[in-house]
Amino acid sequence: MTSDRPRRPATMEDVAIRAGVSRALVSIVFRDAPGASPVNRRRVLAAAEELSYRPDQRARLLGRNRSRTIGVVFGLHHEFHAELVERLYQVTQDSGYELALGATAPTRGERQAVQSLIDYRCEALILIGPFLSRRTIEELARELPVVVMARALRSRAVDVIRTDDVNGARLAVEHLIGLGHRRIAHAHGQRAPGAAERRNGYRAAMRAAGLEREILLLPGGLTDEDGERAARHMLSRTSSPTAVTAFNDQCAAGMLATVRKRGVGVPENLSLVGYDDSRIASFATVALTTVGQDGYALAACALSRAIARADSTAEPTGEVLVPPRLVVRQTTARPALDAPVRRSRRSDPPPASRSN
């Protein structure tokens, strides 16, 4: 029969009785606080084991009047958010803190997620790529420490941890220049978080290489449809670029599919660089050269800031920029032979000669 189920979970008292000690002693053992003889410690642990006792978190948190819980607000459908959440779990491991997840989705707003987390009295909030207005975030920050990830936000009230997107875009451009490209366009992300930085990085890198006259901004976006549009826009021009850096992988994938369908070989006739190193980029049929973010570093930073501020009355330290890295796959190559002649200007010239 299944009727052995509703047996109420063992309590600390049960364990104490079984071990023949006081409740306080059990508590001490489970917090592994000092003040319990090795013998008793073992005795307690054994009793707990037999009863398969597990301390009740709610009661714990209530009792010590600190929740030691960090709330994390993330977008359920964002691949990269998932990655960050995973990393956050990792770095939270032995921090003495717990993570509480508040998911966001088209049908579930950020405020809702935030509210439920606050109702559980988490001590700090990590907001991943929030769409909340700066004002709302600052209001929130007056109630509890707030750490914003993956979104630029100029505010002294919160910590901001994000990838150095200006540099990420630069990496992409420099990689292409290193291969010998000069006509390099950027399919930008409009008003998406990070888009402005990546656009600026692109421009800066082009200028730094003396290619300001080649700067070409294509209207892109976050989705593959946006990439499609950008590709059509590009192909309709009289002179196409030989390489494109896209706002993100999705957009790049859209471009990839579109140009290939029209007979433009990638990377033979066009080099393409994405951004994010998301799953789609590593698909064998896509194999996108892209710019990856260091999820682990971002998570470690964010958590340590959150904890620091929960533990003390520390103030926000401002913005932390984590460096991106270039992931070279198979959508970038040297430009076709009929590309404009390279002026010897770059300091790191492309490989001298290769029989392929």
Next chain:
Amino acid sequence: MTSDRPRRPATMEDVAIRAGVSRALVSIVFRDAPGASPVNRRRVLAAAEELSYRPDQRARLLGRNRSRTIGVVFGLHHEFHAELVERLYQVTQDSGYELALGATAPTRGERQAVQSLIDYRCEALILIGPFLSRRTIEELARELPVVVMARALRSRAVDVIRTDDVNGARLAVEHLIGLGHRRIAHAHGQRAPGAAERRNGYRAAMRAAGLEREILLLPGGLTDEDGERAARHMLSRTSSPTAVTAFNDQCAAGMLATVRKRGVGVPENLSLVGYDDSRIASFATVALTTVGQDGYALAACALSRAIARADSTAEPTGEVLVPPRLVVRQTTARPALDAPVRRSRRSDPPPASRSN
């Protein structure tokens, strides 16, 4: 100064004092239990508002000695899990229950997720596509009600809610037959959850249409690489099928990219059906015809089972199958003219004539 931050959250007592009533009264109002005059009710609400009071969930749960929380274990990186979680949030809305999320990832096992949820004393567990062994799940089910979603599991100890994959596969096949295809292959999912059912559905549908001799199983899998392989396998055969149903969208997308790269037009020369209606299927550059699962129905079912069993000592009702639906996009069409002549056998013939 930010020093107005660490102000401890208002407690029920604070509200009571401010409203000039007893704590119990406040409690009554906030549980909206009967037994408070409209006047006092308003007074309390007003006081709470001014103090921006929010009841402490932990204390609430502890006090009523029921957590009214349902734990949900899901894979952070699974698109479809995210969809289900979102739907679960929706249907939980006014159920009087809360959801607690336990995420799973390569670096965070299911047992870990389950354990943390249990430590919060949630009253039931919804496991989305768990990889836990049947034995482990049954053990778990002796501690608290367990509902398994999106995985077949023959067990009287748990509720199982999943899509009727046999029928889903059948839908795909019948769609293709309706278009006039006869040489229909299936790129199967090996040992993945659901793969056996979809394979069987494919076989059954083929047999039912008198096409048992055309049954062709291609070795596929869950990833686009698997799809690539399946496509290569297919193209290397002397006579290729005119249509393929794939285990999932990923696999279908892999096939799509591969065959197109080799000059096979989709849907002109080959029709392709995916499974899951995941995001990739709706991309404009993919536009995959696919079989969709009814996330909302699955979620509603799962939640109601979980609550029913948490509320009473109800026993598991066994398996609930939710019907899938066909989503027709642009990777399926009538077979090329050189396809084998259709025998007039199907009851629903393809559209009589179309000038295209």
Next chain:
DNA sequence: CTGAAAGCGCTAACAT
């Protein structure tokens, strides 16, 4: 090193 006792912020009888 151990045990008694007072909370933590709430719920839920039970009186009034």
Next chain:
DNA sequence: ATGTTAGCGCTTTCAG
């Protein structure tokens, strides 16, 4: 209709 009084399961002093 309102207030009183125990808990819920744990933490944390503070005496023994």
